Amino acid sequence: MAENSSYTGTPPDFRYRAVLRHDLPSLPQIQALDADERLAMMAVSAVMPFRVNRYVIEELIDWDDIPDDPIYQLTFPQRGMLAPEDLSVMQDLLLRDASRDELQEAARKIRFRMNPQPDGQKQYNVPHHQGVPIPGMQHKYPDTVLYFPSQGQSCHAFCNYCFRWAQFIGEKDLRFRSSETDLFHAYLRDHHEVTDLLFTGGDPMVMRTKHLRAYIEPLLRSDLEHIKQIRIGTKALAWWPHRFVNGEEADDFLRLLEEIREAGKLPAIMAHFSHPVELSTDITRQAIRRIQSAGGIIRTQAPVVRHVNDSASIWTEMWKTQVALGCVPYYLFVARDTGPKEYFRVPLARALRIYQRASRRVSGLARTVRGPVMSALPGKAHLTGEVEIHGKRLFTLQLLRGRKPEWERRPFFAHYNEEAAWLTDLEPAFGEQEFFWGSELRAMLQPGKGRKLFRRTGKQEHADRDVHRLQDHPENR
DSSP: OBTTOOOOOOOOOSSOBEEOGGGGGGOHHHHTSOHHHHHHHHHHHTTSOOOEEHHIIIIIOOGGGTTTOHHHHHHSOOGGGSOHHHHHHHHHHHHTTOOHHHHHHHHHHHHTTSOSSGGGTTTTSOOEETTEEOTTEEEEETTEEEEOBGGGOSOSSOOTTOTTGGGGSSOGGGOOOBOOHHHHHHHHHTOTTOOEEEEOSSOGGGSOHHHHHHHHGGGGSGGGTTOOEEEEEESHHHHOGGGGTSHHHHHHHHHHHHHHHHTTOEEEEEEEOOSGGGGOSHHHHHHHHHHHHTTOEEEEEEEEOTTTSOSHHHHHHHHHHHHHTTOEEEEEEEOOSOSSHHHHOOOHHHHHHHHHHHHHTSOGGGTTOEEEEEEOSSEEEEEEEEEEETTEEEEEEEEEEESSGGGBTOOEEEEOOSSOOSGGGOOBSTTOSSOTTHHHHHHHHOTTTOOEEEOOOOTTOOOOTTSOOEEEOGGGO
8 A cells, every 4th residue: 555655646546545635725625725724723733743645535524614614624734733833833833944853943942842652551551461561551450451563554634633643743762562473472372361462553454464364364273262352443444445346456355354253253343433424435335344244343333522423323323333334332532631632622511411412312233332432541441420419519430440349340430520521520529539449549559669460370270361460570670
């Protein structure tokens, strides 16, 4: 796939062509914007990563509805993504034709104020094997490991709110990726509590299938029989469905799904759909059918974000369409507090209302979706509702997943806050100083004692996920 080729303006076909920042001035649709908007777009794209492709431009965006079109908001730079003072700095540099070094230095200062690594994903989730850290791997919950293959750390198009935006800006210290296949498989062989493996990114589906095979085929052998589910997190069904339909690469990927099934494991595509329009094209529907015909299941998820999908009617339509296509609605997430969070933020109270109203309008087949859910430092925090107790209005929550399994499904309460947009914005109810996991979480992550992870289980030991011993992490000793 020619990821760095420029946009040519020809009709879409299955040959991928990326549209990058330097292509923006030559796009006819962007040339139609006024000069101030074009300047703002170039200023924002000098700070935040930008990439789309011809399929997104020509098939998904309604250019007669600019700037309100949801896919345009989702993919093209918007002036509100930067604070006014930061936007002014970048525009001034562009107007006086500043050097590349000046632009990069100014952009770097802005980026590092935007919380590029939220919720300790790089500091606290990296496992070790025989004392050696495994870069590009995360083991936050006992039974699930995330892996970031180095060849998959890009996307067919970038979502503007993406919490992994720091992967794409060229800052080596912020990247999270790995090509250590031997260490990766060795770690899994030693951890029989792991049943689920999630390939993530970026997007693993930008990889050639032969590279994906190199990671997956060893998982099908007898010494890794405890790996039961192989998940692939991807936006490709929305951004580049041709990946699953056209050419030998697509066919080889479907064969890989069939081989996973034949090995007695489940191939699950964790598909990211943000708006119903992404499900509306013939090529996407064909891609969904092909994956399903090869034995893959498709679960769908996305965060609720302002300007894109912050209404119950959008989620209702999306879930109904997904169920009709044989997909399983999975998560309605809350966008993480990183990057241009103020532009895309939806307060928790509003996200809850959106979820509840949408859920009431769909049948039981679509009520598999859980939300609003925050992937936060202690785990996946689920805002389940609101109640009034002794005259106090409260949020009700639980952890769907926790760093300690004992924390999971335990109800807890927070004061109702109409403006809160993340777990750390909430205050515990009933006079508590902190939520119930507070002291244990501090002990687990305390710099003086080191981060604590899962123990090595040995080949023959099948550890129940609720019975594991935490041990000191050497990284912080």
